[in-house]
Amino acid sequence: MGYVAEITDAQKGDGADVSWTVRVREGSALVGVEPNVGAPQSRLAMIYNMAGYGPVALARGDIAGAGLSEKAINHLKSLSDLVSKHKNGKGVNLWVKRKPIGIGVGIAKIIREDWETDYHDFGTIEGRLEAIQDASGSLKIRVKDFLYPRAINCIVPERMIDHVLGSFRKRVEIEGRIHYRRDGTPISIEAQVIDVLPEDSELPTADEVRGIMAGA
Numbered sequence: 001m002g003y004v005a006e007i008t009d010a011q012k013g014d015g016a017d018v019s020w021t022v023r024v025r026e027g028s029a030l031v032g033v034e035p036n037v038g039a040p041q042s043r044l045a046m047i048y049n050m051a052g053y054g055p056v057a058l059a060r061g062d063i064a065g066a067g068l069s070e071k072a073i074n075h076l077k078s079l080s081d082l083v084s085k086h087k088n089g090k091g092v093n094l095w096v097k098r099k100p101i102g103i104g105v106g107i108a109k110i111i112r113e114d115w116e117t118d119y120h121d122f123g124t125i126e127g128r129l130e131a132i133q134d135a136s137g138s139l140k141i142r143v144k145d146f147l148y149p150r151a152i153n154c155i156v157p158e159r160m161i162d163h164v165l166g167s168f169r170k171r172v173e174i175e176g177r178i179h180y181r182r183d184g185t186p187i188s189i190e191a192q193v194i195d196v197l198p199e200d201s202e203l204p205t206a207d208e209v210r211g212i213m214a215g216a
Contacts, residue, residue: 080108
């Protein structure tokens with residue numbers, strides 16, 4: 001359902017929205033989704049094409065060409081990981097317009113290898129500092145910026161913990177060693193310096209800037 005929701009969201013446009021009703025039958029292992037009455041046929045055609053093309057592209061290693069969001073790719077990776085845990089090793093079929101699209105164990109392996117850290121460099125990242133608690137109870141520190149599709153993990157030394165705690169939910173500039181994926185997407189930063197940036201409401205207005213420059 002997460003995969004369907006992501007590719008549906010990617011095809012938003014003018015006119016009626018597309019929503020889905022889940023259909024299941026007793027004794028069947030199939031879970032179906034049916035579009036709402038009045039859903040634009042042109043948009044449904046694009047959704048169906050994307051639904052079928054995405055897994056095929058990932059299976060051959062064309063992650064960039066799959067045209068999927070990172071969340072959609074993650075959903076297919078989760079399905080592929082489930083296949084690897086199945087005793088008989090059989091894949092999962094995603095049926096699109098009555099045609100099966102296989103999702104095997106290879107998809108998760110391809111995605112995992114592509115998302116591994118490939119290189120690192122020193123630089124800075126700006127964003128809002130966040131903290132989440134994972135399933136193990138550990139506190140994870142991240143920085144989120146609208147430029148990147150996902151939050152970037154922030155590795156903080158012990159000496160900076162107090163400073164970080166006081167900077168949560170604030171916009172910051174972090175300097176340190178940045179780890180990148182092969183496609184150049186930053187995935188983590190080893191923080192060395194964290195500076196709190198002023199919020200938009202704290203910045204001078206255009207009239208105030210003119211006044212400052214006039215008095216210079």
